[in-house]
């Protein structure tokens with residue numbers, strides 16, 4: 001994983017609440033056995049028309065949102081399934097951060113493990129961003145703030161361990177593997193209890 | 198000793214390393230369930246790093262999502278929807294063989310939907326931590342197990358270390374007091390709960406369902422309730438184990454036997470929330486307020502009692518949902534013409550669910566123009582249903598009796614509805630396109646689904662049963 005320290009981009013806005021993982025990537029694309037190349041399916045059933053051409057009404061198809069790395073979406077983004085294909089698809093599509101007023105637990109956990117930053121902002125700040133698509137934001141991961149074009153800053157929370165992993169580009173499996181001794185001790189103790197029972 | 202909730206007891210017993218401000222807890226996993234869809238990339242990662250599976254004995258695999266629900270041909274070949282679906286299945290078979298994991302695959306009695314086979318096999322037990330790369334893992338909470346849905350990266354973590362990194366979630370108690378009305382079941386109860394607290398109402402929390410209406414539920418019904426915890430955004434859902442739980446588990450293949458059984462039950466009886474233990478949040482619901490409940494929108498929180506008018510859209514979101522569903526505010530759903538009925542999924546594909554549907558279909562016909570799919574949750578359930586003659590009931594009614602699997606719940610195997618079709622489904626998600634692009638899904642109990650199948654329209658089951666009596 002590459003370190004994520006700062007993200008600067010114009011925003012693309014999807015002003016809908018409860019955007020679920022079936023919207024982000026429909027189930028029929030989950031038969032893949034790879035994690036790469038899923039960007040073409042991101043928001044598939046919204047993004048394309050029946051004949052396969054781009055749906056001109058879909059916000060992420062507009063010329064002004066092309067290349068945007070920050071998505072601002074409605075409340076409770078990423079609800080539904082545990083499919084990690086959702087953040088894989090968004091990252092491959094070119095997104096680096098998703099901002100909402102609530103982000104579903106499993107989606108958030110999956111995203112952070114892949115270097116897709118998820119940011120939850122207070123309702124009023126979130127509303128302001130929803131209302132101003134295309135503004136240039138700068139996100140500072142170390143200092144945990146989003147900076148608007150007028151220089152104002154909105155702080156956000158970030159789980160310290162996820163932050164450490166993002167900033168240093170480390171993956172969590174390495175950390176877990178280092179705990180081998182503690183895990184073995186737990187297993188020995190547990191199995192003794194089972195035998196005693 | 199401080200009073201603890203059921204959740205805290207299970208959590209504390211599995212902390213390998215407690216959480217600190219800087220790091221999440223390392224939580225030991227007792228049972229890891231895997232299936233073909235969310236694992237290939239995890240095994241690839243293991244292989245790339247040269248890591249073994251730490252505890253293959255604690256992993257149980259099955260095939261369910263991409264598998265066809267039509268029988269094999271004479272030569273034993275299954276027809277998959279795409280070569281990719283078949284490849285995914287082959288990959289899990291190969292991965293299980295390579296890493297020494299027990300696979301309940303083709304030919305096994307215990308092949309089936311991952312959340313159906315875990316309990317059925319007796320692998321799911323009270324007090325365990327259980328994970329699966331699937332959001333409906335909360336189903337296993339019905340046994341008083343702490344069960345989380347995880348992503349594929351975490352599947353890799355658990356395969357390699359048998360541990361999961363987790364921040365301690367908050368707790369939410371949902372008390373359901375009183376008694377459910379006749380004809381109202383577990384599915385109605387949980388839809389009502391999600392409607393009450395909202396699809397994000399459980400975010401960051403583990404729900405414990407409690408109260409007299411919960412205690413009165415059978416194990417199958419408890420699984421239906423816990424299954425849909427994720428639809429309220431919760432990390433997990435739990436019900437304290439009791440005599441109902443023990444009686445259900447006893448004698449199952451992986452359940453402890455003999456003296457070990459007695460010792461286990463003694464321990465399991467301690468898995469209750471202590472008097473005086475505190476939850477972070479609590480919700481109180483009276484079972485008498487719950488009627489036969491269905492969804493009318495595009496998420497499981499948009500629910501209404503059957504027979505009530507659908508609420509008017511409160512915002513642009515709901516307007517969009519109603520437009521997709523081709524419904525309008527103030528309208529009754531009863532009388533709405535139905536195209537497809539699906540009885541199945543990890544929410545409602547167990548024997549009791551099939552009986553509920555068969556009781557309605559016995560001696561009746563599926564209405565003209567309606568396609569009814571009945572998909573048992575596991576091979577064993579299919580066999581048990583056939584031993585009771587339920588398959589004959591369904592076939593005689595004109596319904597399709599299928600092989601076990603997820604089927605139209607997610608439509609990955611090609612069992613899908615067509616654009617615009619109205620589906621009454623016993624599954625758990627009515628998201629846009631979930632059951633096929635453009636398909637309109639109404640979630641309901643097996644009773645409501647079966648009544649819809651024979652009447653050809655959304656029908657109040659109590660009115661139907663009265664008429665039939």
Ligand code: SF4
Pocket residue numbers: 261262310311312331333542543544602603606607624625
């Ligand atoms: S039945 Fe549906 S919800 Fe359950 S595991 Fe299968 S796809 Fe997921």
